[in-house]
Amino acid sequence: MDITRFGHAALLVESGPHRVLIDPGTFSRDEAFDLTDLDAIVVTHQHPDHVDPARIERLLSANPSARLLAEPQTVAALDGLGVWQAMAADVTVELGPSMTLTGVGFQHAVIHxxxxxxxxxxxxxxxxxxxxxxxxxxxATVPRDIDVLAVPLSAPWAKVSETVDFVRAVAPRIVFPIHDCTVSELAYPIYWGRVAEMGGAEQALLLGQDGTASV
Structure with a gap:
């Protein structure tokens, strides 16, 4: 499995013939919206840093056969921008014999x-x-037997102690940060350093805004 970050929460996941893009939002690099040959585009929720209505049409036009999967409220929010299928918790979508996508959880974390x-x-x-x-x-939701965790590092709803506890609960073999455009370069080691040191994962990868890893 190859994983490429395109800034903030956007990930391209590739395995064999399959290519899936997750959460192309307003903080994502422009290159994310030029990707082609995608089997699926997945949006976890409707906040603009996870789906950018201004650029998503370009991506959809370049990938007319991609399956469009989104959290149910987000399907309604994206009405008129492609034909989206609701992706619910515990529902599995098969992209082929070698890749599946399963919904996890129900609600956004509490901001206030x-x-x-x-x-x-x-x-x-x-x-x-x-x-x-x-x-x-x-x-909120901790699936079992996770090999690789893309952990949200900084958000209005999160604090470092909660991030560390989540990584410990998931207990992945590999962890890397996403959702980090709100962290300045100077402050980044404070956030990622604590998670890498205290999370307990065998390997903590710092992919950066546009890093690629094979796992």
Missing amino acids: PDMPRIGNVGVLVEAAGTRLLHPGDSY
Whole structure:
């Protein structure tokens, strides 16, 4: 399995003939919206840093046969921008004999009690004997037997102690950061350093905004 970051929460996951793009949002690099030959585009929730309505049409036009999968409320929010299929928790979508996508969780993490919560469905990608979790914006659901965790590093709803505890609960073999455009370069070691040191994963990879890893 090859994983490429395109900034913030956007990931391209490739295995064999399959290519899946997750969460191409407003903080994502422009190159994410020029990708082609995608089997699926997945959106975990409707916040713009996870799906950019201004650029998504370009991506959809370049990938007319891609399956469009999104959290149910997000399907409604994207009405008129392609034909999206609702992706619910514990529902598995087969892209072929060598890759499946399974929905994980239900709701976005609490930002503030006065703010209504929206839906959030993370995605578990299984391919080539590897299980990758992209949780979207939530630490609430902890699937078993995760090999690789893309962990949200900084958000209005998160703090470092919660991030460390989530990594420990998931107990992945490999962890790398996503959702980090809100962290300055100077402060980055404070956030990632604590997670890498205290999370307990065998390997902590710092992919950066546009890094690639084979796992």
